[in-house]
Amino acid sequence: MALAAKPSRDVLEVGPLEILPEEHLARAGGRALMLSIRELRLLTELARRADRIMAREELFRLVWGREMRAGDRSVDVYVRKLRVKLEAALPGWSFIHTHFGFGYRLAAESKSETNRQFTAG
Amino acid sequence: MALAAKPSRDVLEVGPLEILPEEHLARAGGRALMLSIRELRLLTELARRADRIMAREELFRLVWGREMRAGDRSVDVYVRKLRVKLEAALPGWSFIHTHFGFGYRLAAESKSETNRQFTAG
DNA sequence: GCGGTGCGATCACAACTCCTTCACATCGCC
């Protein structure tokens, strides 16, 4: 079964997060997230490049469809909105990681996972 | 046609460490390391010459893009930062080895490996 | 029309990260 025809149009999975771009829907643990258009779009673009660092400018271009002006903080503001909603939906996980001076990276990390190396038990 | 100037799949591997200079990213065991720009750059330059001893002056030139002033300790300070983060990410491994009077050398060594010759019983 | 509500853009301040430099501790070699 060659179902690899449209990899990016199917379902994007990032840990316990599911994103269905075509359905304009994101799910966490079976429950739909209440995201606005911009929020969903930003999450989708991040998810398409999960585990990779995306520059603000690139994210802005993909989500807003135009060039980002210097000093525009829109991406940061929407990253925050997403973080708040993701934390509410999946407490104990973190998804959007800041890379100082470059941009953001989407990757599912659970807190126990993060702490493993420090808590030894 | 063959623009081999910049291989698009540039992955440096040093034991369990992966460095993707173009992505501004380094990974250990599949997990991204949170490195600053300088840290990543230093690690990258070390990795490009893994197993070779690099003089401080050369490292500084490659990473900072200018000549190192006598007495500048920046390389040492950043080597320390990298060591701390690498140890946190991969306890039991050591990567950056000091060569007294010369500089540093990057090479993956596991502790069991290192200790074998000393702890023989 | 009118108030309520949600969204998006922008601003201002808070909080933080990074880089550099310094000071002192420790190490390695003679």
Add this chain to the structure above:
DNA sequence: GGCGATGTGAAGGAGTTGTGATCGCACCGC
């Protein structure tokens, strides 16, 4: 031991990012 090299923690400033608030706009039900 003595000297220079390296390890380590910390402080300050510059710049970046986090965060809450404000404002205008569109939509909705009354």
